[in-house]
Amino acid sequence: MSSVTKFAAVNTKIRALKRKMLTLNDYENLISKNTIEDFVDYLKSNTGYSEALGQVNIKGIHRDKIEIYLKKYMINQYEKIIHFFIGEYRKLFKILFKKFEIEDLKLYLRTLARGKDLDSIKDLILYKGSYSIVDHDKLIKSKNISELIENLKGTIYYDRLHPYLDEEEDRLMFYIEMNLDRLYFTKLYEQIEHLKSTDRKTLEGILGINIDLLNIEWLYRGSKFFNLSKEELVNYALKGGKITNYNLIKKLSYANSEQDFIEIVATTPYYFLFEDKNTIDLYMEIKLETYMYNRFLDYFNQGKMNIMVAVSYIHLLEYEIRDIISIAESIRYDLDKKETEKYIIREISKGVK
Secondary structure (H helix, E strand, O other): OHHHHHHHHHHHHOOOOOOOOHHHHHHHHOOOOOOOOHHHHHHHHOOOOOOHHHOOOOOOOOOOHHHHHHHHHHHHHHHHHHHHHHHHHHHHHHHHHHHHHHEEEEEHHHHHHHOOHHHHHHHOOOOOOOOOOHHHHHHHHHOOOHHHHOOOOOOOOOHHHHHHHHHHOOHHHHHHHHHHHHHHHHHHHHHOOOOOOOHHHHHHHHHHHHHHHHHHHHHHHHHHHHOOHHHHHHHOOOOOOOOOHHHHHHHHOOOOOHHHHHHHHHHHOOOHHHHOOOHHHHHHHHHHHHHHHHHHHHHHHOOOOOOOHHHHHHHHHHHHHHHHHHHHHHOOOOOOOOHHHHHOOOOOOHHHH
């Protein structure tokens, strides 16, 4: 099957979905709202999110509820796209789907770590549909982390998490969450190898950049805020980076000081994360996500008959929903427009579309 035949229908569908995303004018209007109720009312009445929020009672709605509705909307968009793919490409989207399953597992684990009953968070679970490989009905009966991991037996998660059950309680969640993230990227990378050459090379490129940025953020924060050993920093870095190979990861992990670390990063394309020394810690994640947003936007706008239109759309949607939640947080804390823009990915003042 030619690339045109394979991607023509799905790309047409996705362009129609993309037209439902927020405009710059929508962003301006949302930022101008003074209450969460007005904010949600605008989303319901004027944007493509009316599909997600149409039946929602606005009065007294909480930010957490908005987040769940929007993420479930995002999952619904994934499901619309996955039907267009077969074979190895369908498997790729099933793995992309796992980020929601992993998010749900982390929610279960954090709830149990706080000593709470899982029944209290059952309405916050994002996805229990046909692409999930875990038995949520079984998991939700777990009374502690050990029981939850035993209830994952037979899934890809069990072998990764079981060895850490003997870890001290204050370190257990760290090891478990890091392993879940590593598992996701490992599976994604393995599946990309089964795609056709052009798609494989393009996806390896963008995934490699994403892994580079996550590794630099991880090594910087792991050393500065979590006081992890240099061996732990090396061992838990992600594989598959475009430039963060073993040698660079080791060099960064063994940097003698924060300044040495930044000087090493300055020799890479990612120095922009550290350019403003007064805001490194506050805005590093936003800068990272803005960088990736712009890469995916470039791929989407190129509109080529390959996998990148679909992959870019789901990432652009994910970043947009993150922005909507950030704007809701800004309204909650009564931040002005200038302050709010610092916490969102889309560059409103620059007019990036």
